[in-house]
Amino acid sequence: MxxxxxxxxxxxxxxxxxxxxxxxxxxxxxxxxxxxxxxxxxxxxxxxxxxxxxxxxxxxxxxxxxxxxxxxxxxxxxxxxxxxxxxxxxxxxxxxxxxxxxxxxxxxxxxxxxxxxxxxxxxxxxxxxxxxxxxxxxxxxxxxxxxxxSPNPVGGDGLPALGEAAAAERISYRAPDLTEPAQRARYADRRTAVVGRGHSALTALVALAELAEQAPATRAVWVLRRGDVGDAFGGGAADQLAARGALGQRARAAVAAGRIEVVTGFRTDGVRRAEGGRVVLVDDTGRELDAVDEVVTLTGxxxxxxxxxxxxxxxxxxxxxxxxxxxxxxxxxxxxxxxxxxxxxxxxxxxxxxxxxxxxxxxxxxxxxxxxxxxxxxxxxxxxxxxxxxxxxxxxxxxxxxxxxxxxxxxxxxxxxxxxGCCGPDPETVEPTRPSLTRPALTRPSLPLLR
The missing domain is CATH 3.50.50.60 (FAD/NAD(P)-binding domain)
Known part of the structure; x- marks a missing residue:
């Protein structure tokens, strides 16, 4: 089965x-x-x-x-x-x-x-x-x-942030499809917070930055829980998946050009409603971000x-x-x-x-x-x-x-x-060896999948 x-x-x-x-x-x-x-x-x-x-x-x-x-x-x-x-x-x-x-x-x-x-x-x-x-x-x-x-919530502790459910109509847990008219209208000329640092977050950020070229009032705020952007852009030209490396380079260029605002060290604890139906993200120290129209949560x-x-x-x-x-x-x-x-x-x-x-x-x-x-x-x-x-x-x-x-x-x-980290500061090119792990003995009988 x-x-x-x-x-x-x-x-x-x-x-x-x-x-x-x-x-x-x-x-x-x-x-x-x-x-x-x-x-x-x-x-x-x-x-x-x-x-x-x-x-x-x-x-x-x-x-x-x-x-x-x-x-x-x-x-x-x-x-x-x-x-x-x-x-x-x-x-x-x-x-x-x-x-x-x-x-x-x-x-x-x-x-x-x-x-x-x-x-x-x-x-x-x-x-x-x-x-x-x-x-x-x-x-x-x-x-x-x-x-x-089963997407993860915006809450920094792994649980939904206070007010997250009440603001559900303003929060998405998927990278938006900005080629679709209704989705495009939802984000064009509006301020959007993208929470997360993985490839899905980079995909959303690049799409919003490109949307801003046609709809100049579009703003993207990249909300990171860690204290630095670090290696979130990936390996660039060194990535053996060229398209993955290129995505990170495009995101890096959008940040450098000022099309993406970066907020670091922000672990969302609450979502508060603001004037006009907008929302305000609040972290676990009480710090508040400026109000946004939409939140795209891509935290895994x-x-x-x-x-x-x-x-x-x-x-x-x-x-x-x-x-x-x-x-x-x-x-x-x-x-x-x-x-x-x-x-x-x-x-x-x-x-x-x-x-x-x-x-x-x-x-x-x-x-x-x-x-x-x-x-x-x-x-x-x-x-x-x-x-x-x-x-x-x-x-x-x-x-x-x-x-x-x-x-x-x-x-x-x-x-x-x-x-x-696991690789050290100056890695050499070597043939990797598999870690030694304790494994259960594989002595199971052969069984058909269905009876």
Missing amino acids: VIGAGPVGLAAAAELAERGMPVLVLEKGDRAGAAVAEWGHVRLFSMWRDLVDPAAATLLAATGWDRPDDAAYPTGAEWAARYLAPLAAALGPRVRLGAEVTGVSRQGRDRVVDTGRDAQPFTVHVRLTGGQEERIIARAVIDASGTWG FRPDLSFLSEIRLGLDPTLQAPVELAPLIDPNVHSCGTVYPHGVAELSHLEQGFYLAGMKSYGRAPTFLALTGFEQVRSIAAELAGDHEAAARVELTLPDTGVCGGSGLFDAPESAAGAA
């Missing part, structure tokens, strides 16, 4: 199908790649060559699929239309749309019961579009449902674990990622972008046969690449097929961000804090 018909969920199905294993994908949306379609206006950093799973490509080739130019950069809408939709069609009845998973457990065993637990299959509770409910029996479950539906995402309450997950207490994966992706330890490829060993839980994959496996950690997810599900599929050698083998090299350094002290300038 695979939860989610996004890029990684469909790749998992293709990998399993290639190995001749029965598989069913459950997607709560009305189409494959439903979440991707919601950010369809955003152009990806990765080229097409890195956005197509190898097993999926084989499956699609048999249908006469017209593969896009490997060197082109698609938008989310193009990725969904030209790859995800055809892949779902090629998988046929193995993909069910309008099927929301509401719970996963062991048949006849709640979370507490040990006796005979690993011998029992999983029960997957499903709610269909019309409200009907089903229970499906599965021998293994791959949760690739992503994190798109978190996994929805609510329907997994009966599953024994082994999660890192900080990131909510699998405990063996967390040291490789923890932004408190490093921000190098050199995340080691990983597979079933790092994704296993106490509950045998259950895996988190894709963006959801990263918990609250940022900077997930599709290539990472494809490698994850290739390894998981091999393990489920009993091919333990292939499951343990690394078959992927990831591009570097061109940024090297730790997250540093929360309030310290990154120029000073970065030297204490």
Whole structure:
């Protein structure tokens, strides 16, 4: 059973199908790649060559699929239309749309019961579009449902700021599509606060800066929790994903030109209504920003674990990622972008046969690449097929961000804090070695995915 018909969920199905294993994908949306379609206006950093799973490509080739130019950069809408939709069609009845998973457990065993637990299959509770409910029996479950539906709040402590819910009509948690007339009208000639420092925030800031060229009264305020901009612009020309590096350079140029106002060391504690329906952000020291018309909150995402309450997950207490994966992706330890490829060993839980994959496996950690997810599900599929050698083998090299350094002290300038990071102040070009991690023994029996 695979939860989610996004890029990684469909790749998992293709990998399993290639190995001749029965598989069913459950997607709560009305189409494959439903979440991707919601950010369809955003152009990806990765080229097409890195956005197509190898097993999926084989499956699609048999249908006469017209593969896009490997060197082109698609938008989310193009990725969904030209790859995800055809892949779902090629998988046929193995993909069910309008099927929301509401719970996963062991048949006849709640979370507490040990006796005979690993011998029992999983029960997957499903709610269909019309409200009907089903229970499906599965021998293994791959949760690739992503994190798109669970954005982080504007509140600096991880909880909604006081007044955040009351000001909901002025707050967005997605990068706006300024090519869409209603969205453009919402932000043109208005003052917008963008909260966050990741690539989504840079995307929104660059779009607002470009809008200001046509609508000169448009203003963007970049609100950062850290005490300095630091390496938020990324690695620039050193980034092995050229489009990602170029985005940071464009944002840097917009700041230098005065089209983006920067506020640092501001951890939002409250949202206060002001005259004319505008809002004022207040930080945890009582400092207030000038009133804004709109707030775009791009502070990351978190996994929805609510329907997994009966599953024994082994999660890192900080990131909510699998405990063996967390040291490789923890932004408190490093921000190098050199995340080691990983597979079933790092994704296993106490509950045998259950895996988190894709963006959801990263918990609250940022900077997930599709290539990472494809490698994850290739390894998981091999393990489920009993091919333990292939499951343990690394078959992927990831591009570097061109940024090297730790997250540093929360309030310290990154120029000073970065030297204490994982890479050191003056990195050499060396062949990376994988960290030594304690891993559970992989001695599980081969099991079909569906009963």
